[in-house]
């Protein structure tokens with residue numbers, strides 16, 4: 001068990017995200033977590049705050065109209081001697097690219113599962129992204145206050161569909177209307193629903209103080225079930241959890257603020273402090289003295305009065321101090337970090353210093369983009385902020401041809417923010433934009449109009465798929481690019497991209513060019 005050391009800023013930090021299928025209770029749980037951190041006074045403030053921000057911002061009205069959250073925000077709060085950085089992710093799958101990038105900046109995740117529904121499509125997809133990086137996962141089975149599935153079947157489903165071992169730390173006492181609380185294995189304590197009291201020690205499953213919580217006719221069956229769970233399930237093991245093979249499971253109800261304290265205590269005790277990060281030339285350890293970090297998210301118009309762009313950077317090592325100079329490795333330019341910001345649920349405030357694991361917002365006017373590494377001078381680039389081949393490709397047309405240059409500039413800026421991907425065909429024809437979900441196109445059109453005064457329309461393109469092409473044989477790659485001129489484009493970094501009208505034709509080309517690798521994922525840098 002990690003015991004946070006108040007004097008050591010790194011071991012105190014827990015940087016995590018919540019992954020779940022929409023409606024499982026992520027927002028409700030976030031609110032309750034923030035309550036524990038004292039970051040907000042009232043439950044409901046997360047949504048209220050979002051609404052307040054939305055009304056101030058025109059393009060975010062898309063979000064409001066559709067009741068979804070487009071932006072990823074960061075919430076920092078302190079609890080139990082730890083500093084928690086909770087990275088929020090958009091719920092709608094059309095913005096999943098944002099979510100994947102955010103997951104590249106966390107060290108742990110909480111997986112929220114609706115107890116009536118079990119593992120749903122998006123939970124599974126997000127879990128797979130976490131698994132790619134072996135991110136340890138704590139599971140919270142939510143909505144126990146409603147009719148729900150048998151706990152064994154839920155654990156079994158996690159084990160089978162995610163190939164992840166489960167270790168129930170608590171066990172529900174009743175469910176739905178008779179949900180009375182949870183029993184904690186090992187500690188032999190009972191936490192009662194709707195009670196702020198400390199957990200009550202009991203003598204075991206037979207203790208009358210425990211059995212009195214259940215309807216008399218349910219006691220024997222419950223005892224048998226709990227005993228089976230205690231003896232049959234795997235015990236919690238820190239090493240297996242840290243390696244991403246085993247998840248501790250908690251049962252609760254976010255709405256009733258039940259089970260949340262056990263969850264956050266587990267995050268403090270078990271979740272890892274900031275991990276080392278792989279860069280291109282070497283691995284960077286969090287305790288290194290020099291500051292390094294990478295940008296995983298750019299957000300525009302957080303404050304429409306200032307038209308600012310905030311780059312969210314995860315600090316990977318060292319100490320970031322206000323006013324320090326940092327090198328943007330991609331351009332070689334230095335920038336002053338004059339006003340790095342921390343984001344609390346209530347507000348943002350200037351950060352005087354930040355450490356590995358922290359996420360700071362850096363206001364800038366377009367010099368930073370997604371994937372950028374900042375250092376105190378060393379030329380290294382962090383890996384792991386991926387780009388995924390878009391599922392929808394559209395050609396952009398504007399009615400006023402005189403504004404073509406402006407359009408290109410606008411698209412470049414918005415692509416740097418990660419709103420869309422931009423592909424410039426080698427044959428000089430009009431730019432194509434690529435998105436994972438159709439709502440991204442709505443955001444793009446709204447922002448082109450609101451911020452650049454461009455009335456853009458989308459046309460379908462004859463291409464529907466694109467792949468980054470690379471090869472260990474530069475001659476083979478060049479010859480492929482030269483012979484497929486009208487199907488080739490460059491992405492924002494000038495990397496070659498092959499576009500194809502169908503899966504079938506892509507396969508055909510891939511088979512005929514075995515020396516060329518066609519990839520649907522690209523790491524930034």
Ligand code: GDP
Nearest residue numbers: 022023024025026027028142143146253254255
């Ligand atoms: P999100 O889409 O995952 O952010 O889910 P929300 O937090 O917005 O919750 C979706 C719905 O489930 C809302 O109506 C919540 O009030 C409700 N909900 C969340 N947690 C619980 C819970 O523990 N019990 C019950 N009964 N409802 C819940």
